[in-house]
Amino acid sequence: MPRVISYAEAVNEALRAEMLRDPEVILFGENVSSSWRPATKGMKELFGRERVRDAPITETAFIGAGVGAAVVGMKPVVELMLVDFGLVAMDQILNQMAKTTYMTGGAVNVPMVLRCIYGAGGGDAATHSETLYGLYAHMPGLKVAVPSNPYDAKGLLITAIRDSNPVVFFEHRLLGRMEGEVPEEPYTVPFGVANLVREGGDVTVVAAGRMVQEAAKAADTLKGEVSVEVIDPRTLVPLDEEAILRSVGRTGRLVVVDEDYERCGFTAEVAAVVAEKGFNSLKAPVARVANPNIPIPFNRNLERHVLPDADKIVRAIKSVVK
Amino acid sequence: MSSDLSDEQLLDLYRVMIRIRTFENGVKKLIDEGKCGHVSLSTGGEAVAAGVSAHLTAEDQIGSTHRPLGHLVAKGGDLNRMMAEIMAKSTGTNRGKGGPYHIFDKSVGALGANGIVGGSVPMCAGYALANQLRGNGNVAVSYFGEGASNQGGVQETLNLAACWGLPVVFVCENSSPEVQRMLGHEIDYPQLSIDNVGDRGATYGMPGATHDGWDVEKVYAVAGEAVQRARRGKGPSMLEFKIHRLGADEESPYCPVKCFRDRLMSRGVLTEGLDAEIRDAEANKVMEAIDFAVGSPEPELIDAHMGVFVEDD
Numbered sequence: 001m002p003r004v005i006s007y008a009e010a011v012n013e014a015l016r017a018e019m020l021r022d023p024e025v026i027l028f029g030e031n032v033s034s035s036w037r038p039a040t041k042g043m044k045e046l047f048g049r050e051r052v053r054d055a056p057i058t059e060t061a062f063i064g065a066g067v068g069a070a071v072v073g074m075k076p077v078v079e080l081m082l083v084d085f086g087l088v089a090m091d092q093i094l095n096q097m098a099k100t101t102y103m104t105g106g107a108v109n110v111p112m113v114l115r116c117i118y119g120a121g122g123g124d125a126a127t128h129s130e131t132l133y134g135l136y137a138h139m140p141g142l143k144v145a146v147p148s149n150p151y152d153a154k155g156l157l158i159t160a161i162r163d164s165n166p167v168v169f170f171e172h173r174l175l176g177r178m179e180g181e182v183p184e185e186p187y188t189v190p191f192g193v194a195n196l197v198r199e200g201g202d203v204t205v206v207a208a209g210r211m212v213q214e215a216a217k218a219a220d221t222l223k224g225e226v227s228v229e230v231i232d233p234r235t236l237v238p239l240d241e242e243a244i245l246r247s248v249g250r251t252g253r254l255v256v257v258d259e260d261y262e263r264c265g266f267t268a269e270v271a272a273v274v275a276e277k278g279f280n281s282l283k284a285p286v287a288r289v290a291n292p293n294i295p296i297p298f299n300r301n302l303e304r305h306v307l308p309d310a311d312k313i314v315r316a317i318k319s320v321v322k
Numbered sequence: 323m324s325s326d327l328s329d330e331q332l333l334d335l336y337r338v339m340i341r342i343r344t345f346e347n348g349v350k351k352l353i354d355e356g357k358c359g360h361v362s363l364s365t366g367g368e369a370v371a372a373g374v375s376a377h378l379t380a381e382d383q384i385g386s387t388h389r390p391l392g393h394l395v396a397k398g399g400d401l402n403r404m405m406a407e408i409m410a411k412s413t414g415t416n417r418g419k420g421g422p423y424h425i426f427d428k429s430v431g432a433l434g435a436n437g438i439v440g441g442s443v444p445m446c447a448g449y450a451l452a453n454q455l456r457g458n459g460n461v462a463v464s465y466f467g468e469g470a471s472n473q474g475g476v477q478e479t480l481n482l483a484a485c486w487g488l489p490v491v492f493v494c495e496n497s498s499p500e501v502q503r504m505l506g507h508e509i510d511y512p513q514l515s516i517d518n519v520g521d522r523g524a525t526y527g528m529p530g531a532t533h534d535g536w537d538v539e540k541v542y543a544v545a546g547e548a549v550q551r552a553r554r555g556k557g558p559s560m561l562e563f564k565i566h567r568l569g570a571d572e573e574s575p576y577c578p579v580k581c582f583r584d585r586l587m588s589r590g591v592l593t594e595g596l597d598a599e600i601r602d603a604e605a606n607k608v609m610e611a612i613d614f615a616v617g618s619p620e621p622e623l624i625d626a627h628m629g630v631f632v633e634d635d
Contacts, residue, residue, distance in 0.1 A: 026455065050455060056485055061444050061478035068448020068462075071433055072383065074455070076448070091438050091475065096445060102630050104426040104434065105417030109632040140630050164632040 003184060008038035008176040010150040011115075014157035015040065015077065017186040019047050022075060025161060028053045028062060029079030029115075038176065039115075040079070059089035063114065067096045067166075070112035075161055083116035083170070084130045097166045098141035110166045113157070119172040119210055120259060120307055126295035129303070131209070131258070134265035136168045137236045143167040143191060144236040148212035150180035152234055155189030162188070172210040192238035196247075200227035203317050204247040206270050207257035208233060211308055215257050218313035226321050236266055244270060245278045252283035253320045257308050262290035287316040327542070329591045331376075333600070335538050336586060338372040339579050341604045342392040345401060347570045348608040349391065349408060357616075358409050361422045364392040366536070366568035367495055369578035371396035373541025374463055374493055377549040383431040383449040383462045385442035388423045390435030393465050398430040405611035411618035418621045419629070440466055440473030443492075447479050450488035450552075461489045461552040468496040468562075469504060471519045480526040480560065489552035491545070492560040494519045495535060499564035506567070523560030535563025536578040539585075 005013070019025045031037065033044040033054050044052040055062035059080065066078035080086045086093055093114065101109045120129035137144045143165055147153040153171065160167040197212055198219040205228055207215035212232040219228035229247050233240050248254050254274050256267040267288040274286060289308040297303050327335070346365050352358045364371070367389070375396035378384070386393040394404060400415065407414025408422050415425050426434035433449060436442035446464035453460040470476055471494050483490050496519055497503075502512045516522070523530015529548070533540055541563060548559035566576040574580070586592035 026451075053486070056478075056481055058478035058482060060475040061447060061482040064444020064475060064479065065448040065451055065482065068385075068433075068445035068450075069452045070448070071445065072449050072452045074452045088474075091441055092444055095438055096436075096441060100434075101632060103416060103420040103424045105414070105419045106629045106632065107416060107426045107428050108433065143631070162634075164634050 002181040004179050005150060005182050006038065006176065007150045007153050007171070007178045007180070010154035010182045011039040011157055011171060012041060012043070013182070014154045014161070014186070015043060016046065018158060018161045019043070019051065021186070024073065025075040025077065026051045026069065027077045027079070028055050028066070030055055030057055030081045032079055039171065059085055060092050063089045064092040064096060066112050066114070067092060067100065067110055070110040070166070071100065071108045075111050077113045077115060077161060080114060080116045082128055083118040083132050084127045086114075086116060093136070094139045098139045101165065102141055109164050111164045113160045113167045113169050115169045115171060117173050118170050119174055120296045120303060121174045121210075123298065123300045123303060125298035129296040131260035133168070133170050133236055134260045137266065137269070138264070141166065142237060144170070145191065145234065146170045146209045146236060147234065148175070148209055148232050150178060150182050152189050152195065154182055155187050156191070156234060158186055159188045159191055163191070170209060175210055189234065191235045192240050193234065194240035194243035195232040195234055196243075197230040197232050198228055200229035200251070202227040202251055202321055203253040203255060204229045204231060204244070204251045205255045205257060205313065205317065206231045206233065206244055208236065208266060209259060211257045211259050214308060214310045215313055217310035218317060221310060221314055222317060226317055228317060239269070239273070241273050241277070244273065248274050248278045249281045252281050254282070255287045255289060255313065255316045255320060257313055258290040259308060260291060261293050262288055263293045265290065284320040287320050289313050289316045327539070332586060332591055335372050335376060335542065336582055336592065337600055337604065338375070338396050339368040339538065339582060340600055341607065342368045342371060342395045343579055344601070344604045344608045345395050345611070346391055348405075348612055350570060352409070352612070359421070361391075361408060362389045364389040365570065366497070366566045366576065366578065367392050369538035369541050369582065370493065370495055370535045370563045370565060373538045374491075374545040376542055377546050378431070378461065378463065380430045381458070381460045383433045383446070383460070385433060385446040385449070385462065385464045386435045387442065387465055387467060387470065388435065388437055388439070390425060391422065394425055394427060394432045394435065397427075397432045399425070399427040399432045400429070401607055401611040402614040403427070405615040406618045409615040409618075410620070411615055412621040412625065413614070413618040417625065440470035440476045442466070443470070443476045443479045446490055447483050447488055450483065450490035451486065453489050454486070459553050461491065461549050463491045463493055465493050465495065468494060468498060468514060468519055471522065472513060480522070480528070480558070483558040484527040487555070487557040489555065490558045491548040491552055492558060494560065494562040496562055496564050497567045499566070518562060520560060520562035528558045528560055530560035530562070532562040532564065535565035536576045536581055538578055538582050
């Protein structure tokens with residue numbers, strides 16, 4: 001019988017497997033030794049407080065320390081308790097982590113993973129709920145992985161840790177308890193290869209992270225009415241443009257869904273790729289379902305109001321197939 | 323002050339200082355002739371770079387600033403490839419993609435200059451963390467200026483290094499010891515709330531002190547203690563050195579080269595003849611570096627597209 005574990009447990013297994021495999025893999029961040037955090041639970045006990053260490057609440061210092069450790073060849077996995085907190089450490093992330101490889105002409109590289117917990121839906125307002133992967137994907141030099149399910153969480157994280165480049169790895173806070181089939185042994189999910197979540201012929205829906213579940217729900221809601229194809233790119237950098245273009249080539253219609261801000265973000269990027277390279281196959285304007293450039297409000301009703309969900313995706317699909 | 327250094331060690335320090343000054347004077351000449359773009363020189367800081375690096379091996383790391391040339395030369399950086407990088411050539415340390423503000427020479431642990439004020443300091447904690455975990459006894463030295471000492475990342479890193487007991491030495495070069503300046507200009511409000519940055523060490527739980535940075539023997543002595551402390555696993559220290567940013571000549575009483583030369587002459591360690599010999603030898607190295615850089619090709623346009631990511635096998 002296939003084994004079922006949670007998304008957070010899958011992350012934990014990936015970390016554990018890589019730390020067992022490679023003594024140069026180290027883990028640090030705020031509270032990573034805590035027993036109440038499932039993604040890192042038991043790691044300190046297994047690997048000791050040297051390799052699994054708590055950092056002071058100083059993101060610039062400890063993210064920068066991750067960059068430095070990576071420059072001299074270690075494989076740091078640095079945890080950002082919430083992606084929003086990374087905004088105080090932009091120099092270390094967007095200058096040092098992202099650009100050092102290029103600026104040194106390859107004299108050094110930065111094999112580091114920055115694990116970011118992200119996402120809205122918890123009623124925590126705009127400094128504890130953001131998505132922000134568009135911000136990181138914008139900067140040349142960073143790979144960006146956005147697993148939408150437990151299987152991908154484990155496989156993408158192992159790929160990320162083995163990558164010689166800096167990877168920003170996004171774990172949605174509401175997906176932590178999501179369960180799914182996950183093999184016990186270590187395995188990799190390659191970067192830049194999209195996952196076909198639902199097959200369909202009328203419209204292509206591209207969604208990342210938690211929005212993949214909402215897009216799948218929308219597809220299931222419309223079963224028998226509209227045949228919806230759902231594509232999960234799994235990594236935003238590199239982006240599997242081919243899979244998106246192939247699908248739109250068959251369906252002729254595109255809806256892009258994203259929890260991140262709409263302006264200059266992932267939805268804009270996918271729409272631009274299709275406009276540039278797949279324009280002739282489009283039968284209708286591209287539709288986007290994203291946060292309409294509004295900081296996440298605290299009030300739950302207001303928060304729901306600005307976030308994409310299955311109902312909004314259904315409406316967008318109907319608008320492009322009508 | 324006198325030290326326990328042998329004559330040969332004293333002369334080695336002197337050679338490094340002359341190498342830095344000659345290299346930077348060479349760069350200044352290239353700037354004046356319009357042969358390279360803007361470069362921030364470290365003239366006046368030679369004693370700090372030489373006195374600190376004398377305690378370091380190629381396995382020890384340094385992180386530097388936007389005035390990195392002295393630090394990099396003292397660490398043993400390849401003069402030819404550094405000069406080529408300054409001239410944006412394909413043979414440069416960074417293949418012409420980083421420029422003087424971002425020179426890295428990994429082969430000697432020069433990890434690296436940095437264009438962001440204070441930007442290299444958190445990374446030095448990472449070098450030190452790797453040293454600590456690997457148990458190799460290596461030490462990281464983090465150079466920054468008095469302006470950078472106010473940056474959040476620098477203060478955060480002082481705290482982190484103390485919390486984790488990291489083998490790192492923080493070296494602050496304060497180039498405005500009497501009148502507070504920013505970019506060479508006097509400023510209406512002070513940028514430091516205290517006189518001595520070295521005093522900040524204590525507030526982060528590490529030894530901190532302030533010294534004259536134009537006296538290479540003093541620098542050598544106090545840096546030796548801090549580096550040894552880090553090597554023995556006793557944790558970080560902070561050293562502040564007051565220096566004066568100078569021109570190419572050696573007239574100022576704060577010129578580290580002049581101070582040291584006069585002292586070595588009076589002790590009979592250095593003679594006019596030996597001094598000329600040392601300067602000629604260093605000038606030849608710098609001339610060779612300039613020839614190498616001038617004779618090197620520009621990068622190909624296609625190179626702009628390469629190396630954003632490292633290819634994995």
